[in-house]
Amino acid sequence: MKIGTIHGVGLGPGAQDLMSVRADRLVRGARHVAYFRKAGRPGQARRIVEGMLRGDVIEIPMEYPVTTEIPRSDPRYNESLSSFYTGCTRHLATLTQAGEDVVVLCEGDPFFYGSFMHLYTRLSGLTPVTVVPGITGMSGAWTACGSPMTWGDDVLTVLMATLPEEDLTRRIRDTDALVVMKIGRNLAKLRRAVEAAGREAEAYLVEYAAMVDQRVTRLCEADVVTPYFSILLIHGKGRRP
Structure with missing residues (x-):
């Protein structure tokens, strides 16, 4: 069976016309689109691509379990986020094992202080992963x-x-x-x-x-x-x- 690919796509600083041609193509053609957001919020990455997604897209919002509720110095902060990223990794990897490609929307550049890097390190070796750089x-x-x-x-x-x-x-x-x-x-x-x-x-x-x-x-x-x-x-x- 064909194995799908995870695409970490850099969306740039916030304007659609500052996305790369490759990023634009992947976003518009994706059937599965995942993105991070705070609970109860649409998320900035999702806002950037408004109007670009295909009609039958399946959206996968990944909601942070904690943002500012717990100090970063509290061990529970890292424990909560580690469990969250592991769960997201498992879900995305399951989709690729079923042959589906997934585009993960990333504000700015995926490898520059972004959440996607926490998925990337966990996904490497499990499933094919590509990264599309973006303007920071x-x-x-x-x-x-x-x-x-x-x-x-x-x-x-x-x-x-x-x-x-x-x-x-x-x-x-x-x-x-x-x-x-x-x-x-x-x-x-x-x-x-x-x-x-x-x-x-x-x-x-x-x-x-x-x-x-x-x-x-x-x-x-x-x-x-x-x-x-x-x-x-x-x-x-x-x-x-």
Whole structure:
């Protein structure tokens, strides 16, 4: 019997016309489409492909058992997610064993801070898996700023706002160009770290990059922001001709 394939498809930063040709083809032709979402929410990946799916598509929403209800430092957090990813892996592998292909929708790039990588490591060796790279959210964010991100020998650092405040401050101070993701509930802490590093005047917040609600604001001028879909940027100023 033919074995099906799992396709981890990068959808890019949020606009359908920023998807690759391969991603577009796979999404439009898929009979089985899986995607991650928070319980009770449609999910950003599913929003991106609205209107693209075939009429007889079978959707497989994979709902996180926990997001912010338990601290990441609590052992129950990893235990709950590990069990969740194992269950998702089992379900998808069962479909491929029956000869079905499955497209897993991935915001940005599947191998860049995404949930798909947790499936990929579990699926490898069980069933064929392919990955379609996508434009990262941070690429969409610095393009929205209309300014080059790195020059010459600039060092680019990518941080998660979930890091301890002292680590954020040190790394922000020591790098040339900066991207901070996963801001969420950590916006106040991130502001303090940027200020302590003496770089508040250089920092931008980009909300909903490449989406209809896109907004670019200097951090020092930002008042009300939507931190879940925000990325903080500090552009490099390195060597140039």
